[in-house]
Amino acid sequence: MSQPLRLDSVIGFGGGVDDGLIVHHQTNTIIYPLGSTIVVRDVTDLKKQEFLHGHSDKVQCLAVSKSGRYLASGQITYMGFTADIIVWDFHERKMIHRLSLHKVKVQALSFSCDEKYLASLGGADDNSLVIWDVEAGEPICGSPTHSDHTLTVKFFNTTPFKLITGGKNNLNVWDFDLRNLKIRESGVQLGQYQRIIQCIAVDDFDEYAYCGTSSGDLLQCSLPQKLFKNSGPAKFMVSQGIRTCALTPTGDIMIGGGDGSLYLLKKPELLEDKRSSKLKVIASANINGSVSSLAFAGVGDGYYTFLAGTGMCEMYVLTYYLHDGQLSQELIQSCHPYKINDVVFPAEYSAVFATCSMNDIRVWHRDQCRELLRIKVPNVECNCVAFSADGKSIISGWSDGKIRAFGPQTGKLLYTIPDAHPQGVTAITGTSDSTRVISGGGEGMVRIWLIGKVSQSMVASMKEHKSAVNCIAMRSNDEECASASSDGSCIIWDLKRFKRNTAMFASTFFKAIAYDQHESQLVTTGTDRKITYWDAYDGQAIRVIDGSLTDAMNTLDISPEGNVLVSGGSDKLVKIWGYDEGLCYYDGRGHSGAVTKVKIAPDKSNIISVGSEGAIFIWDYKDPPLFEEN
Template sequence: MEQELELSAVIGFQGINFTRKCINSPVGKVISGLLLHPDNEHIIYPLGTTIVVRHIISRSQQFLRGHDNDISVISVSNTGKYLASGQKTHMGFQADIIIWDFDSLQMIQRLKLHKVLIQSLAFSHNEKYLASLGGQDDNTLVIWDIATGKALCGNPVGTNTANQITFFNNSDSRLLTIHNYGLRLWNADLVNKKIQYQDVNMGSIKRIFTCCTIDPSDQLAFLGTRTGDIVEISLDRALFKRIGPVKRLFSQGINCVNLLSNGDLLVGAGDGSIAKIGFKDMLVKSEAKVMGSVTSVSLTADSTHFFAGTSKATIYWCDTDKINPELRNTCHYERINSIAFPYEYSELFATCSLNDIRVWNMKTRQELLRIEVPGLECFCVHFMNDGKSILSGWNDGKVRAFLPQSGKLFYAINDAHNHGVTALAPTNNCQRVVSGGMEGEVRIWRIGKQTQVMEASLKEHRGRVADIKINRADTQAVSASYDGSCIIWDLKTHTRIMCLFESTMFKQVVYHPDESQLLTTGSDRKITYWDCFDGQAIRMLDGSDTGEVNALAITKQGEHFVSGGEDKKIKLWDYDEGISYYQGLGHSGNITRIAISPDQRFIVSVGAEGAIFIWHTPDRIQNSMADRDMPQRN
């Protein structure tokens, strides 16, 4: 049986999920997925299958792990005693809801009834009941007893897809659901297990409703719309009352709306606007812009400050008076293509994504440096062994080297490859760089202080070069290609030493530390051991049952290696036995690359969702030595 890898830390916010908040909406982020706990000391957010509970001051992280698929919604009760989370799953299967005890961070109840997706969750004001809403394939409202975990009553919400459910503030039997084109008030008879509804009369107003909040007296409700305005309704009369703000629409719609203690409204919009709107006149009092669509606004208990989360994986801290956003957290918001540690230094690492390279502090998980080239995608990143530059390959065909402290461009190799630089490997003496391109060509560059000269162009591959590795003596390089070939090159004579063929698209290759064998993986889901002497396949392992294996990393001693891919699992293998002893679950997207820190204490995995997971290497693996079983001399 595989043991669970211990998750040490995560860098990321709002992993991608498939919640459809309203008609024709694209795949987006978890709406209202950033919560400030009522204790004002913790923030809570989902990342893939994991819920992250982070202390604001100490930045320590704890994790709630019980879902087997991406979390689609989370909610916290009024006092913060309970936390509820729902997930998405595959068509035809039931989607789980989990109720957690916040103090112990333990699971209290696992609820199963809805199918495919949990759309929305809401706690009653007295924390006795939980209301849940299924996605468009389920479209059912259910009220649960938290103590027993039993469903008390439920009802289909109709053919009009519902987007959110919320309890009234002073009643545990009255609820409001907002739909694509309408609103519905519900009155639950929990004793007789019946529930009735009343549609709100909106007159001629037609809107797609995306979010809602109810005032403390339960007299009024304020609703955000896809159009970018706010609709106010009377809950007593179930009637439309007014619409605002005056002469203003927020482009790309309103994603979240909150009520301040003085009655004013705080909204987050799809165009990155955070605005405070006066209750009396419905005029915008103050406004600010942030990076990305605002998906979450979570107020402190006194309503003087709030956290705002965006679709571009950023978290801001703001005051409600002037709304001056202060950036608190960042991460990639698109696929991460590569990860690299400096030579024999484990305190920081670099990742590259859509249009930037970021350098991270391992202990604080804070971003230290960001290098941006707008409009271009970075495919690969490496630190030169002398620590003087960060090497990177881009989709415009250029190799760019940057200074590691300032991030300024050091030098660039123009036209390194015609259709993009997909793989890079600097030699250990920092005098040459081997690059691979989309067209399948491998080139060797001599790097000088002023000039970068192409030493050789090796044209053997017929597909994208996915990975390149160089041996310790700088005499050989191995390149893996999508065309199913893996070639070992002589770096002195610029000739092919050996070619390995397999009916797969190779994704990554690594040398065993003694350089007698190679490990490869690819689209056939296999992990293959190759003999470097005769080029024969020695062993073939099933790396995954369901998806391609994209990433490999091997320990310094060569006794263990790590793999990951489209099954979203990290697997830690014994090299000699070929058995996976540990696995880590957490990613919501395909795992693209894995790296082991030089001190062997941590495994870092990156994925297509833009998240970075830092796993603790098991003590047994850290302590293993290659010569442990060798006879000892007296």
């Protein structure tokens, strides 16, 4: 029976979750989702992280109670299944209740001001509002919300028996009748306004609700009168709609737009004719990506701060200075917003590693969990990346068929090999003397390139694979390499004669291949869910073990001493195997998507895994336990 693998830290942020970034003021921590994991991070130290595991799929919404005692999280699941809500005791970091009633998706959550009740909103396939008893973990009552989709819910701040919901052409105030176990809705009169309400902020005294719309305007509505009062900012100022809004300590309203714009709107004032003033912009800023979360962070001497999260999985600190009315922003955390395709360490160096994804390559500091370098190539996907053996270049393969090399410190483009592969470069590696690059393509060719100081030329092109080359493993003497392909074959190539030495075949799409420590064996894995050991001389299968019982295996790596094999697959697990025994000793759970690559740090301190959800997980490395002989 395998033991759980300890998660050391993660790099990533679920920026696609609306209002998913929360500041817990009582403990000075930040809470945010990352796939199926909830990350609790110290405000000042990125490395101080804790993790809450319990969801089976992506977390879609979060809410914290007023005192900070409770945390609630809701997830998405498959069509026809119920989506779970988990109520956590935040201080003890443990699960209290698992609530299952909504279908497919939990859209939004909100705690009542006295923390006794939790309101949950189902997604488009459910569209119901449910009130839960937090202490008992049981539903009290519920109701369908509206014929159109409802997107957000908020309890009032002074009473636990009123709440407000908003969505497509609907904005309703609900009365919670505890005695009769019912909730009753009353529509807010918006006049001629037809809007999709995407976010709601309720002021401290429940006088007004501020509703952000997909049209880009903020509606101020009187809650006692259930009546529209005001709107702003100017028309078309927020071009892609208001995705999130929050109230400031001074009563002003901060809004975040789908276009990355941030506006601070002045609190409306009552004029002499008893009308309120318009919602005017007093400060603005712009950040990268759709603004999905705004969380008040604190007040200083003459300023206050917010945290902002974006759909590009970046986190910013926003500072508003009261004396000059300036709104500044600072990037404090970033990660890939798309599937990560590869991860690699420089030779014999563990302090940094590189990852690649859509549009970019990023270099990370492992211990500080921060981005050191970002290399952007717009509108193309980087499929594979490798450091040259001398550490002077980052070699990469791209979906446009080009091989690009960059400086590892500056990110400067060193050279480009155009038309390297007609169907994209899908695998890449270099020789130990850094003079040649071996690449594989989507069309099945394996090519060798001579890298000179001023020019790059093709030495040989070897075509035997009939489908994409997914991985290339180099032998230490640079005289042989092995390629794994989706055509069900792995070929060992002689790099002097540029001919095939031998080949291995199986009924699978081979995804990964690696030499063992002594280079007498090769290990492969693929869609047949097997990990197979092969004789590197004659290509015969030596041993076959089950890597997964349910899903395809995508990646593997072998430790420098050769006693440990690490694998990852579409079952979202990272597994540590004893190489000689073929037994799984540890498994790591945390990814909410397929694990695309795993890599053991050269100093064996950590294992890095990357996934289709865009997350980077850093695990504590563990050797298999030693067995005493009887």
